[in-house]
Amino acid sequence: MNFKNSMWIVLFLSAMVSCKRGKDTTSQEIKTYASVKHLMEVEELLEIHKHEKVVIVDFRKDEEYKKGHIEGAINIWRTDIEDTSYPYGGMMAKKVDIETFFSKLGIKNDAILVVYDNKGSSDAARLWWLLKSYGFESVKLLNGGLSAWRQIGGSTSYEMTKTEPSIFTLPVKDALDAWIGKEELLGMVNSSNNVIILDARTEEEFSGKRRKEGATKAGRIPKSIHVDWARSIDYEGTKKFRTFPELEAIYSELEASRDDTIIVYCHTGVRSAHTTFVLTELLGYEQVRNYDGSWTEWSQFDNLPFEKDSVQF
Numbered sequence: 001m002n003f004k005n006s007m008w009i010v011l012f013l014s015a016m017v018s019c020k021r022g023k024d025t026t027s028q029e030i031k032t033y034a035s036v037k038h039l040m041e042v043e044e045l046l047e048i049h050k051h052e053k054v055v056i057v058d059f060r061k062d063e064e065y066k067k068g069h070i071e072g073a074i075n076i077w078r079t080d081i082e083d084t085s086y087p088y089g090g091m092m093a094k095k096v097d098i099e100t101f102f103s104k105l106g107i108k109n110d111a112i113l114v115v116y117d118n119k120g121s122s123d124a125a126r127l128w129w130l131l132k133s134y135g136f137e138s139v140k141l142l143n144g145g146l147s148a149w150r151q152i153g154g155s156t157s158y159e160m161t162k163t164e165p166s167i168f169t170l171p172v173k174d175a176l177d178a179w180i181g182k183e184e185l186l187g188m189v190n191s192s193n194n195v196i197i198l199d200a201r202t203e204e205e206f207s208g209k210r211r212k213e214g215a216t217k218a219g220r221i222p223k224s225i226h227v228d229w230a231r232s233i234d235y236e237g238t239k240k241f242r243t244f245p246e247l248e249a250i251y252s253e254l255e256a257s258r259d260d261t262i263i264v265y266c267h268t269g270v271r272s273a274h275t276t277f278v279l280t281e282l283l284g285y286e287q288v289r290n291y292d293g294s295w296t297e298w299s300q301f302d303n304l305p306f307e308k309d310s311v312q313f
């Protein structure tokens with residue numbers, strides 16, 4: 001092929017790419033994230049929300065759902081996906097219980113779940129993480145949640161969405177690579193190996209000044225570094241995830257390489273599921289694990305080491 005012909009091919013391909021970009025509903029910022037496989041923009045949902053496979057999940061308390069939700073959304077809340085057999089709250093529900101619950105809600109195996117809340121996806125991310133841990137990948141967080149949807153004129157409803165029961169099964173093989181339990185974490189705390197333990201709670205919880213309900217004491221897991229989860233979104237504004245460069249700057253505080261092991265925790269593993277999403281999906285860290293029981297569980301056991309600031313302001 002001569003030089004002139006190859007130039008034409010290059011020009012044709014770049015025209016195709018920019019033409020495709022013109023149609024793309026995802027924003028320019030999103031393109032810089034490591035992956036958008038589990039993220040959806042409201043503009044895209046507007047185009048596809050009536051598709052039979054799309055199941056919109058309003059992941060807020062029932063009373064908030066009743067005050068207005070995305071038209072057609074079903075309602076799931078944190079307590080629906082908890083294992084209540086523990087003496088403390090917040091542990092992730094058993095696989096079989098998720099299957100039974102989802103079947104009751106009429107969710108099918110080929111569903112595309114689009115999950116939202118109105119708190120910057122901080123609650124919604126727990127459902128993404130739980131399903132990911134059970135090997136179910138067809139879940140997307142709605143960037144900016146309900147307020148972003150309202151902003152673009154998306155329709156809302158007060159009516160409870162009616163569904164027919166289905167048979168929902170999770171993949172046979174769990175994918176617990178983003179999950180960690182307390183025994184393994186204790187081993188990491190006690191070992192001299194390099195592990196990054198990230199506390200995603202507020203400064204007050206991290207320092208030991210504040211004990212939230214459910215925990216038996218205030219404090220933090222030894223070796224913890226603190227980065228409040230809420231820094232990763234524009235909380236007072238759009239409630240969307242911050243851009244890639246902004247997130248890079250925030251999490252550079254960890255001084256971690258992309259393949260370092262990072263363990264994230266919070267009070268009951270919800271805000272830390274959000275941070276797990278940010279680190280893995282948006283920033284491309286490869287070995288991030290959310291401590292399911294988090295501080296609520298850790299605080300129950302007197303034999304587990306903990307720290308707190310000696311001076312409380």
Ligand SMILES: O=S(=O)([O-])[S-]
Pocket residue numbers: 266267268269270271272
């Ligand atoms: O979000 S939380 O689990 O820390 S209460």
